[in-house]
Amino acid sequence: VSVAAALAVGAALLASGAFAALRGGGAARQLVALPVLGAGAAIALAGAARLAAGRADPDSGQELAALVAVAALAATILGVAWARRGAAR
């Protein structure tokens, strides 16, 4: 695996997530963007850490990948609660 391949997969997922966010069509369809964007960022960060890391700092990419995934979960929790509240009104 090359760093370009990992970044290309991350780019494809990020573009797909951006499309889901911009497309509209209801809260559930737009909230799909959050985990997809998180997945793309996580793959790109982990790939950069594994394949293009300097010896001085090999773990930052993995760390950021995990933090981005947890941040996506937090945003999804809030977004789902907001969407449910809007649907209940």
Place this chain on the structure above:
Amino acid sequence: MGAYRRALNTALTFIFAVCSGLAIAGSLGATLGPAGWRTPSLAAVAIGAAGAVASLSAGLAALLVLIALGGSALLIAGLPGPAQTGAPRSGGASPQRGWRAGRWRWGQAVGAAAAVLLLAVLLYAALRGSFAGGHYPGGWFGLAGLGRAFLGRDALAFDAVAAMLLVGLAGAATARARR
């Protein structure tokens, strides 16, 4: 030793390719497919992304990605359909509904154009950028390294994301209580 390393590299490349394909197919299914596809597609995104990250010698990060994205998929699966959340449906008779459907189609076209532009820019940066290849000195799971980073060097960032998760849970609980 050389043959073993070559076989390991081939296996990891195969796993990365399969998991990446699964994640991309899942993201397209969740974005473009009908509402019934959303949950299995997001599960495919979670499994594919975790597998791809695991094949990059980041076992602990892959576990966290699987838990976080799988949890997100389960949460989104419980949302009501487009009829309850106010999404426009095609085939309306009134002029207002027709105007709304036209605006939605415009939004789709602009979103697709923006996504294609983003993909082109990111692919150009990925394929044309002169990234320096480096030998990875860590292990395959990364528990010790990530533990040191989370709880030592970058404890503030770890606390910030934990606080973000706490705010999300508190906001969800508040919204549930008001409903």
